[in-house]
Amino acid sequence: MEGGDHLAHERKKAQFDVEAMKIVWAGSRHAFEVSDRISKLVASDPAFRKDNRPMLSRKELFKNTLRKAAYAWKRIIELRLSEEEASKLRFYVDEPAFTDLHWGMFLPAIKGQGTEEQQQKWLPLAYKMQIIGCYAQTELGHGSNSSKWWPGGLGKISTHAVVYARLITDGQDHGVHGFIVQLRSLDDHSPLPGITVGDIGMKFGNGAYNTMDNGVLRFDHVRIPRDQMLMKVSQVSREGKYSQSNVPRQLVYGTMVFVRQTIVADASCALSRAVCIATRYSAVRRQFGSQNGGPETQVIDYKTQQSRLFPLLASAYAFRFVGEWLKWLYTDVTQRLQANDFSTLPEAHACTAGLKSLTTAATADGIEECRKLCGGHGYLCSSGLPELFAVYVPACTYEGDNTVLLLQVARFLVKTLSQLGSGKQPVGTTAYMGQVEHLMQCHCNVQKAEDWLKPAVILEAFEARSARMSVACAKNLSKFTNPEEGFAELSGDLVEAAIAHCQLIIVSKFIEKLQQDIPGKGVKQQLGVLCNIYALFLLHKHQGDFLSTGCITPKQAYLANEQLRALYSQARPNAIALVDAFNYTDHYLGSILGCYDGNVYPKLYEAAWKDPLNDSVVPDGYREYIWPMLKQQLRTARL
């Protein structure tokens, strides 16, 4: 293979300080250093190899994941990694495993819903992995006879689960509550009496979630100790008496805000990864357009390629920053909760629900678009993109189906509007609704393309669009005598209004980010270009919203599109450096097309020969099936 950096000429074009951008992407110098160190640790350890996944059978794949999880845990202990480092390590191992649910759901559920006593009993066991837990909420079907179905880690590994089930005392149904249930013996791992448990079978993709034992669970007269009901919010006494503590029920929203905030952060990781692959490969790939015998055109120079790719690059950055802000929001909410201030919780809850929905949907679509941007080669497993898609898409479904979440956001928006009359001031991301009168009649005064570069102009257009769509929904809803009926009937429009609101949030957080001090030559300027690409791309894509609500004129829509083209040209020379700033190792990317040095073709060629089908020149089955066909002897062949 020829060595050297095949993308060096691209890297030279960059007009900003890539190292400084890496810090911005990571969030801080400290975060960068941890991330950089741990990702290299994982990449350089052959125990974490992952390129062989597509070739493994389900059983081999699963066993391999158990090995990696145990080995990772061993390394975490040996190297005395901090919690931050340990979680980065699990992240860079990049393989769904029972540990995700143990750390990501089981522990938070006990922390969020268990009493002090319960936490003291269970958390140390869980922290040391003396027990392994999962989170069992979803059911197979409906009706009383159903089973738990889907929980990750349940099928084969977890010793314990937080199970959600109806609490009935003295014949009275108190609704769904959480219980800590031991599933398997801690000695020999066999399921405890009355418990039927197993794996629910193969899922999307070659590897993807097939490394995870999503499980099915049935109980047959299983008894658990009373003190394994999670009792922070409500209790059952020794005598079977049910009572509620004075901790408000909304507390559970806090956990949801936490989990969904991590999902938004993950979205920016998954999208940036796909974008990194597609961008590098688009600079390597040449196709047509050769003039006078010169080299063909790099496909990244085609405007159509840019208009599909660069908005995704911009989205990756946008999601990164909104994720960062959500982390802050979670801290803020938590502090308020501790001070018994619940006032911002509904808004924070709606906001994270909406952002979870928007960013996961855009990321799932974006990964597949990146795959298509790589042409035929994107369809190979060695491109990394099929697996990335298959492992990512369930994020649109778990932790709240995306459509259902948007309906919750819409409900909150309508409520916010209806409370304006009574003088209740909207807070946080809905604060702009306070200016609804202005937003209903303001006029965009863009007159030339560059006017679209002004943050205030963009913000007002997005605020006006969102406000007007929500107000239109509210108006139409008021025509129904039964509000629930109206809500059901108009839910399509309501979802669109919710989307408009959430897009505004992302745009405005990107703009806020740019108002901060950002060091590094050219860094802020490049981020400015990306921010404008993100906003104007959305404006173009949804111009129907902006035009139908009269927020902008057709002429202004046209100018926005013109400006967008100019922005693509500005982004072009910086594209490779902008994806280098993610600082992903080739191991993490897991893609030949996206490899750092751009030396794609020899690597593809070499990788091909490793397929098991190439073990022999003449394939298994030739004698039985192909030879008789060619020789016209099928009639007598036994098939």
Next chain:
Amino acid sequence: MEGGDHLAHERKKAQFDVEAMKIVWAGSRHAFEVSDRISKLVASDPAFRKDNRPMLSRKELFKNTLRKAAYAWKRIIELRLSEEEASKLRFYVDEPAFTDLHWGMFLPAIKGQGTEEQQQKWLPLAYKMQIIGCYAQTELGHGSNSSKWWPGGLGKISTHAVVYARLITDGQDHGVHGFIVQLRSLDDHSPLPGITVGDIGMKFGNGAYNTMDNGVLRFDHVRIPRDQMLMKVSQVSREGKYSQSNVPRQLVYGTMVFVRQTIVADASCALSRAVCIATRYSAVRRQFGSQNGGPETQVIDYKTQQSRLFPLLASAYAFRFVGEWLKWLYTDVTQRLQANDFSTLPEAHACTAGLKSLTTAATADGIEECRKLCGGHGYLCSSGLPELFAVYVPACTYEGDNTVLLLQVARFLVKTLSQLGSGKQPVGTTAYMGQVEHLMQCHCNVQKAEDWLKPAVILEAFEARSARMSVACAKNLSKFTNPEEGFAELSGDLVEAAIAHCQLIIVSKFIEKLQQDIPGKGVKQQLGVLCNIYALFLLHKHQGDFLSTGCITPKQAYLANEQLRALYSQARPNAIALVDAFNYTDHYLGSILGCYDGNVYPKLYEAAWKDPLNDSVVPDGYREYIWPMLKQQLRTARL
């Protein structure tokens, strides 16, 4: 398992004659009967079982496909199936195989580009499968040192290939030509001297195209007889002299029209299959909305579910009819070619290119949307949807990358417009451009929602939108001194104009279909509902186009959306019957969620236990990896 038809109550709601609709869907009574008979033949033969695919390793999977292909061929001979029946059989076997390329590309290439003599020599061998051929055009990279890469059937099976390569005689390069090249010995299947050939490795999905040996090929001083150059269009004489025959080069467009027309037909099959699964499951699934302890709401009754699902249902029908029309177009073009009339070829070529692009893109997205519409369960392989997606998506890339195709359409539109001045009348699907003056200034006169049900109103709006977008592009292009530079710079807008044009074609062909005589109680009426859903859904989705070009007003856009909602309510009771009309067997659907009887949950539960991970209660790897973790003995464990 409980028996009976769990969807019987849904089937009773239908307001039309399902049996008559089946005939319409199939295209004719004859087509229905063949399709029905052959699909049942395949479904009832255990040799064609396919539910075990996700569990097979690459080698097992591939060998299994060889077996099925040989067995299918055996049955075709035994049952003396006609060509029509044989191709239906291969279709219902539903597994990519080398035979697809043999029948779908190798044979047509020889028919289209071979001389009479060449056809007489090669076709009988191919028809009897005494040789097996593939189609080798695409290369790995660029540069002279590249290999062929991607051709299906090449990697392990084909004995011959039509190879596209540069023809150089006496040092002069005559460009790319097709050659029939023998690859492997007909005795022992070993590659001939100088030929390196193998499989390119794993692709997207568990099964999908991994049943196919997409291959890599290199030549090292390989000589072939002169008469294996395909010589219909140009020849090389015994003396090495190059010449062109008087057959025009555009003839190859004829083959492209043929192949792409089959791709459009396949799109309607793939999309209808996904829609059938999602529709049936949406009627089975219940979620929330329970009132007074009654059953929960069927998710198909949620308007958001309808607004995502029903446009796809309508699209499946729309693509079916436009595919039918394309078949007619191909026959028409072929007859004209035989009469030396090349006048309609460019238009037919642009039209099939555009429709290939549009229908495959919408189908790929539609399948994934159907998967999401099934919630978590759609992520299971047993839903059939992950595999359907993985096997379908390359259709967006092969036979012309979708974006590249749209650029070709745009080029044709701009050319058509520019020729208007010189009095050249546009033909076929561009005929409306002849009324460009009217279309530039006409006003939509919709005043109430029902006005949107008039075909003439819809047609004019779509024609005006398309014409205005093309004209705007042409106008902007004229500002550039270098037209190619302009085309490159504006290619984003040009693609959007091409999409508008192609959507118009689909809408207009659906409307034309409804002008035919369609027997069967209520059948035409239901198709009318679907046609209107398709058109108004597009209008809503692209309202930015319609508004920015002033084709409709915001008020009219609002009314269209209102009408759309009403149409969803009309479609709702007929939804299950409309997917029953596809007449798909449970075998072909390959989906537990989509099974005809709707008895989903017991089947899911049973299927889960068949996963290899459930072979043992305690999983492989527990002793080595989990036990030491739980017992805090990792330090000493060997991992």
